[in-house]
Amino acid sequence: MGTLLEVKGLSVSYRRxxxxxxxxxxxxxxxxxxxxxxxxxxxxxxxxxxARALMGVLPGNASIDGGxxxxxxxxxxxxxxxxxxxxLWRELSFVPQTSMNALDPxxxxxxxxxxxxxxxxxxxxxxxxxxxxxxxxxxGLDPVRLTDFPHQFSGGMRQRAxxxxxxxxxxxxxxxxxxxxxxxxxxxRQVLDTIRRLGRDLGxxxxxxxxxxxxxxxxxxxxxxxxxxxxxxxxxxxxxxxxPTHPYTMGLMNASPDLHEPVETLVPIEGAPPxxxxxxxxxxxxxxxxxxxxxxxxxxxxxxxxxxxxSAACFRAAEAGALREAARKASTWTR
Amino acid sequence: xxxxxxxxxxxxxxxxxxxxxxxLRAERPRLKAVDGIDLTIxxxxxxxxxxxxxxxxxxxxxxxxxxxxITSGQLTYRGDHLDRMKGARLRGFRQQAQLVFQNPxxxxxxxxxxxxxxxxxxxxxxxxxxxxETRTADSLRLVGLAEPQRYxxxxxxxxxxxxxxxxxxxxxxxxxxxxxxxxxxVSMLDVSVRAGILNLMRDLKERLSxxxxxxxxxxxxxxxxCSRTLVMYLGRxxxxxxxxxxxxxxxxxxxxxxxxxxxxxxxxxxRDALPISGAIGSAATPPSGxxxxxxxxxxxxxxxxxxxxxxxxxxxxxxxxxxxxx
Numbered sequence: 001m002g003t004l005l006e007v008k009g010l011s012v013s014y015r016r017x018x019x020x021x022x023x024x025x026x027x028x029x030x031x032x033x034x035x036x037x038x039x040x041x042x043x044x045x046x047x048x049x050x051a052r053a054l055m056g057v058l059p060g061n062a063s064i065d066g067g068x069x070x071x072x073x074x075x076x077x078x079x080x081x082x083x084x085x086x087x088l089w090r091e092l093s094f095v096p097q098t099s100m101n102a103l104d105p106x107x108x109x110x111x112x113x114x115x116x117x118x119x120x121x122x123x124x125x126x127x128x129x130x131x132x133x134x135x136x137x138x139x140g141l142d143p144v145r146l147t148d149f150p151h152q153f154s155g156g157m158r159q160r161a162x163x164x165x166x167x168x169x170x171x172x173x174x175x176x177x178x179x180x181x182x183x184x185x186x187x188x189r190q191v192l193d194t195i196r197r198l199g200r201d202l203g204x205x206x207x208x209x210x211x212x213x214x215x216x217x218x219x220x221x222x223x224x225x226x227x228x229x230x231x232x233x234x235x236x237x238x239x240x241x242x243x244p245t246h247p248y249t250m251g252l253m254n255a256s257p258d259l260h261e262p263v264e265t266l267v268p269i270e271g272a273p274p275x276x277x278x279x280x281x282x283x284x285x286x287x288x289x290x291x292x293x294x295x296x297x298x299x300x301x302x303x304x305x306x307x308x309x310x311s312a313a314c315f316r317a318a319e320a321g322a323l324r325e326a327a328r329k330a331s332t333w334t335r
Numbered sequence: 336x337x338x339x340x341x342x343x344x345x346x347x348x349x350x351x352x353x354x355x356x357x358x359l360r361a362e363r364p365r366l367k368a369v370d371g372i373d374l375t376i377x378x379x380x381x382x383x384x385x386x387x388x389x390x391x392x393x394x395x396x397x398x399x400x401x402x403x404x405i406t407s408g409q410l411t412y413r414g415d416h417l418d419r420m421k422g423a424r425l426r427g428f429r430q431q432a433q434l435v436f437q438n439p440x441x442x443x444x445x446x447x448x449x450x451x452x453x454x455x456x457x458x459x460x461x462x463x464x465x466x467x468e469t470r471t472a473d474s475l476r477l478v479g480l481a482e483p484q485r486y487x488x489x490x491x492x493x494x495x496x497x498x499x500x501x502x503x504x505x506x507x508x509x510x511x512x513x514x515x516x517x518x519x520x521v522s523m524l525d526v527s528v529r530a531g532i533l534n535l536m537r538d539l540k541e542r543l544s545x546x547x548x549x550x551x552x553x554x555x556x557x558x559x560x561c562s563r564t565l566v567m568y569l570g571r572x573x574x575x576x577x578x579x580x581x582x583x584x585x586x587x588x589x590x591x592x593x594x595x596x597x598x599x600x601x602x603x604x605x606r607d608a609l610p611i612s613g614a615i616g617s618a619a620t621p622p623s624g625x626x627x628x629x630x631x632x633x634x635x636x637x638x639x640x641x642x643x644x645x646x647x648x649x650x651x652x653x654x655x656x657x658x659x660x661x
Contacts, residue, residue: 196606253600265534269527
């Protein structure tokens, strides 16, 4: 299967009080057609900024400093903003974190669907309404509810409606920012199953941005782990969860409990991500990494391929087996 | 051991908006957020309350702290009726029972420095000013902020989410309580930080011999810090027992679904359809009989006509489901 989205060396900066803060720094990322990629990391690691940059909806004080974002081989960063907006909904669409923000509280869902389907998609009203019914069915919502206002929907229903809207014009790629974080476990599972079914039935490609590694393992075949503006490890979810190679990924796995496995102690990652206005020298995770060597504080580790399709930006990637052994011990992470 | 808190038939009803017909008939429809629950909390217990949004779990927490009044039923703290408590006794209770707020980003006044935030309960309880500084600093040390002077003059936005959650804990602990109610204590935090806060809560419970009541929709969290678990659905307790027993052998179909719904950090996890469907209804119009029956694949005639009582399915483990009533 071919590459649908190809991100090469993408960098994004925010201007804050006269200084440039690089929130996304030289990110490379590929999404094959039909794949679901999970983008994981802590808050402030740049994952939402990356998602917004891919969508071309960065806030006014942010700018793309370099790199390319190619969708089916066409570089989106070279398009004029107007041209770019035309691609939204039709080629790539967005499910925001709080779906209340995506839905306008003063319009009925049907009118909001019409806006996307008619204005953006050029469908006549009647065809748009038929399509809206089909979309609501596909995400497990009763089409009768199309005449409701968003406030008449529960959180899970609003999230499904936002997904239905994102799918309206058959986009090639959907980017979902924390699509289930605000939901209860049962509703969360129902929404995850809806996305999974759409992936299976429609061959939907998606980027799922989340801080919860369990959500990624449930849903996504591919995973990219982000830390302080960089992708520190990426590969198949199977490889990353079974053979984590970057100590940050190991730490995230430690901190994610499995309800069906006995747990004695959860191991946190001490400290906080660095201030990106003044990132540390060398590996950005080194100040929090219990396995860091002197070299890690001197220069920046480039990503190395550890097995086909699995790379990690760590100087000690070759000793990953021994590091995993050490990282499993709680004493390694406490100082 | 003597119970610290006991509830019998605890009920909280809220008025809901009326239709024209109901107004004409002078009917006053009510929503029973908590509908006749019994509860015993002994000293040193760590109890978890799980359920979906809308199950009434936050209202239970507010009732236990006397932050809202009881509609009917009984609620006692060390044998005293909470609804009749006044004066010095009430002040004593306010000192002994504290709430750990849900969202540290919203719970703290952004214009107050950390000193003022943590000392506020001391002011409210009339603790002499001279003691504030040392007690505030001690409380910060207790929650793992080793150098209190580094934090006291800062404002909330200058701290990370994990540090703010520690401040929220320090504020609850500054008056030396014996009973803590924590409502979704880590739901706003990153997983990497969450683990640290949960470890801290576990450790504080031991060191200070606290009794804790933790409200969450997340069973992984409850399992980590609570030895006993209650499962709530539309105002009722539908299952309770030792936490590990409930996770290993859930008896109620709803509890089974809650457990099955939690995603796991394992690529080979089962991805079968959940045993229950649909969404939680409104407590204003609960179904007859078992409140879960519209969502339950095992429901039969009796579930519609009769509400199942809590019955013992194993020692100390009860569930309210007709499947377990032979």
